[in-house]
Amino acid sequence: MKNTTYTNINTDEIKNWLKDNLNEERYIHTLGVSEAAEELAEIFNLNKEKAMLAGLLHDAAKCFSNEKLLEIIHTHIPDIKDCELVNYKTLHAPVSAYLAKTQFNIEDSEILDAIRWHTLGRVEMNAFEKIIFLADKIEARTRNAQFRKKCLDLLQEEKGLDKALFECFEATIKSLADRRLAICHITIDVYNELLTKI
Numbered sequence: 001m002k003n004t005t006y007t008n009i010n011t012d013e014i015k016n017w018l019k020d021n022l023n024e025e026r027y028i029h030t031l032g033v034s035e036a037a038e039e040l041a042e043i044f045n046l047n048k049e050k051a052m053l054a055g056l057l058h059d060a061a062k063c064f065s066n067e068k069l070l071e072i073i074h075t076h077i078p079d080i081k082d083c084e085l086v087n088y089k090t091l092h093a094p095v096s097a098y099l100a101k102t103q104f105n106i107e108d109s110e111i112l113d114a115i116r117w118h119t120l121g122r123v124e125m126n127a128f129e130k131i132i133f134l135a136d137k138i139e140a141r142t143r144n145a146q147f148r149k150k151c152l153d154l155l156q157e158e159k160g161l162d163k164a165l166f167e168c169f170e171a172t173i174k175s176l177a178d179r180r181l182a183i184c185h186i187t188i189d190v191y192n193e194l195l196t197k198i
């Protein structure tokens with residue numbers, strides 16, 4: 001039996017909404033993430049339709065103002081964690097998950113969690129969360145081709161998904177530090193976790 005928590009979703013409707021609510025570059029990135037997520041789902045034998053949807057919706061709230069993001073968080077996301085509020089760049093993740101649920105009727109917790117944690121990551125991420133996190137960093141349309149190739153090459157190795165993910169966390173932490181932006185402790189925890197695994 002088909003899981004009705006994510007089927008019957010009209011992707012054209014989602015794309016039209018995204019076109020209206022994202023700038024062009026972010027919309028193109030979003031298409032790239034949905035494609036990369038589908039490719040990674042194929043490689044790791046995960047649900048391709050769910051991966052495509054998570055990719056499509058992961059940045060739905062990215063172009064909302066910080067004021068609007070905070071208003072939605074404080075009004076509708078009671079389980080928000082302090083660490084999700086540390087850096088304004090990550091506010092869109094819980095709100096995008098909220099939109100996926102309320103605007104597009106996605107109830108599947110794996111999709112919603114992958115969207116919510118696509119910026120900070122979290123310890124003991126499942127394979128689905130990992131491929132969405134990775135897809136966001138290596139999609140072919142707007143991300144750096146050299147970094148994409150490096151990660152795809154790592155995927156061929158043993159423990160490849162964790163190795164590729166580690167590259168992403170390392171690059172994210174370096175980039176945040178370079179810009180003197182706050183780094184959530186969860187992100188550091190995932191970095192340390194992956195370091196012991198690879």
Ligand SMILES: [Fe+2]
Pocket residue numbers: 058059062092093118119
């Ligand atoms: Fe994002």
Ligand SMILES: [Fe+2]
Pocket residue numbers: 029033058059136
């Ligand atoms: Fe993204």
